[in-house]
Amino acid sequence: MLFSSWRRPAPEKPAPVEEEYLEFDNFPFKLAVVQELMYEQKLLGEPYRGGDEFMERYAGDLETVSEEMSIQRLLPHIAEAEAYFQELKVPASLADRVEKLYVGEELDIYYQINPQWGDFDEYFEDGKAFDITAITERELEQFPRLKEFIFNMYHEPPEALIQQLHLRGIDTECD
Numbered sequence: 001m002l003f004s005s006w007r008r009p010a011p012e013k014p015a016p017v018e019e020e021y022l023e024f025d026n027f028p029f030k031l032a033v034v035q036e037l038m039y040e041q042k043l044l045g046e047p048y049r050g051g052d053e054f055m056e057r058y059a060g061d062l063e064t065v066s067e068e069m070s071i072q073r074l075l076p077h078i079a080e081a082e083a084y085f086q087e088l089k090v091p092a093s094l095a096d097r098v099e100k101l102y103v104g105e106e107l108d109i110y111y112q113i114n115p116q117w118g119d120f121d122e123y124f125e126d127g128k129a130f131d132i133t134a135i136t137e138r139e140l141e142q143f144p145r146l147k148e149f150i151f152n153m154y155h156e157p158p159e160a161l162i163q164q165l166h167l168r169g170i171d172t173e174c175d
Contacts, residue, residue, distance in 0.1 A: 131153055
């Protein structure tokens with residue numbers, strides 16, 4: 001019993017490693033990265049399916065409801081989906097997995113945000129909210145393996161953006 005009160009000190013637990021996350025300045029660029037990592041490579045957990053849920057909720061009257069009512073339904077859904085993707089943290093450890101980005105009107109992520117943007121082209125300006133018009137150098141520096149960028153949206157990317165990508169050694173294609 002003499003030694004029962006004597007104990008070795010408990011080993012110190014290592015401090016928890018705080019995850020680092022990618023930083024984005026341009027939301028449409030973040031969407032392109034999330035499309036690749038969440039929907040293509042399936043590395044960001046369960047894919048967000050808000051657009052599917054929206055279409056299921058209104059499946060009974062999608063064909064008969066007025067355009068005005070459809071848009072009134074869409075706007076809060078779009079705001080909720082955009083908030084989800086704005087808040088989504090993308091681990092910096094996944095940046096090396098991004099070698100190619102494709103942006104086109106048929107992508108899952110755009111559908112999940114606004115499942116009817118193609119139905120109301122004029123109102124949503126042919127998906128203009130999804131157009132990548134700028135990417136900061138700070139954003140690009142996070143993706144050292146990015147070598148190809150394919151643009152297939154209704155609107156052409158700005159020439160300055162194409163030149164910026166080329167200067168970084170990133171091949172571009174505009175379909």
